[in-house]
Amino acid sequence: MSAPRPSRVVVIGAAGALGSAACSALAARGTAVWAADATDAASAVAHLPGDGHRALPVDVTDQRSVDDVLRTAWDAPGESLDGLVYAPGVNLTGPVAGLDWPGYGRLMDVNLSGAFRTGQALARLLEAGPRSFGAVFLSSTAGLRGEAGGAAYSASKFGLIGFVQSFAAEIAAHGGRANTVCPGNVDSPMLRRLAAQVAEREDSTTEEILTRFADASAFRRLIDPAEVGRVCAWLVSAESSGLSGQNVVVDGPPAG
Template structure:
């Protein structure tokens, strides 16, 4: 099958599409022929992305994964443009850091609301469309190696991403005979604007150099580097492809060997 027509006619919705991994995924799905709905809270970066993509896109701004009413409205708009969603990419997330003792209840609740409950709300809203697809539907959750192991100073994020993987496995079993596969992609530290901002914050607080801080993020990776958003997007494309029809309930690690899922 030609890579440029692999997903021809399919409707993919990507949450958190306006930056980093979400942007890379949107580009790659469009290059494979999918109609791509770009969902996120901020209008301007989504429209810039739509202008950059050589393909068929729909922008759904004001899409808040913590607000079921906002999600329902966004799903209706996407459906009006491209018909039922058959590929759902749950990518929206945030990862503030703090020692556990300084993690406030508000921070804890906000991270779980976005990173875990957001996956629940969006998936539940999209499920009727996914189950109606006659092309083999996909739910692909962007989790993290933090969903498979522990990292200091991001306890809320680790808890949320572990929850995403548990939800992925449970839902995969429920939908196994419904023509819907459910998988998680677990990137390691990835070269995104979010990570760059984290490095800059550490530099400001510690006085250390960029290279010194970057080495802390890459030292556990046997390849001694950051993952690229495009590498994550390639994994998503494979899971969305017809060749992955028998792959479901998996947590696929993209981390250069840092974490090996058993």
């Protein structure tokens, strides 16, 4: 007999490429998706199969906003909330010598502090009402190794992994699990913007930089967002019940 699917899952950052892919993968497994985003959450649920989907606004830089979304999904009648995907992310490229401090602050507030806010809201709910629960936080292979020009982004993603490893140990007693997913270079609008910025800095072309990104993996291609979404859907399900505090890398081996 197959493991039961999560009944209801909140996806924060649902309008982005990876958040949207997670919504699609979850819905394909029969899960009711509550899509939360600061901009256009409705777009993430508009074409999902199945029933019970809902779009909500959220600001991950505001603790009250995060609390409200999780509490609403937790208390709503019908399916139980037993999963969460944290997928918001912003990028910032450039050398440390010329660091854009306001941009750095925004990046850390979304990529790392937003995850802490989400973790706090979830931990308080689990402490008050323990249940089997799977949480996934989107990190990156940039959280496993740094490179020139990527210090700020890498720092946020390294920090996210450390947060999740610690957080997983804290919620285990209340039935909770938490893991990170570390995608490689994903074919997404954010990666294409990054490629354009790197190309300008290096006096190259966007396509040349995208080819370099693709060739960094032995796959010699960019990762499809759907490949990441399916891993997220599996990790929040009971099928991965023995995994917590782990990093799952969605990428090919390094190019030889």
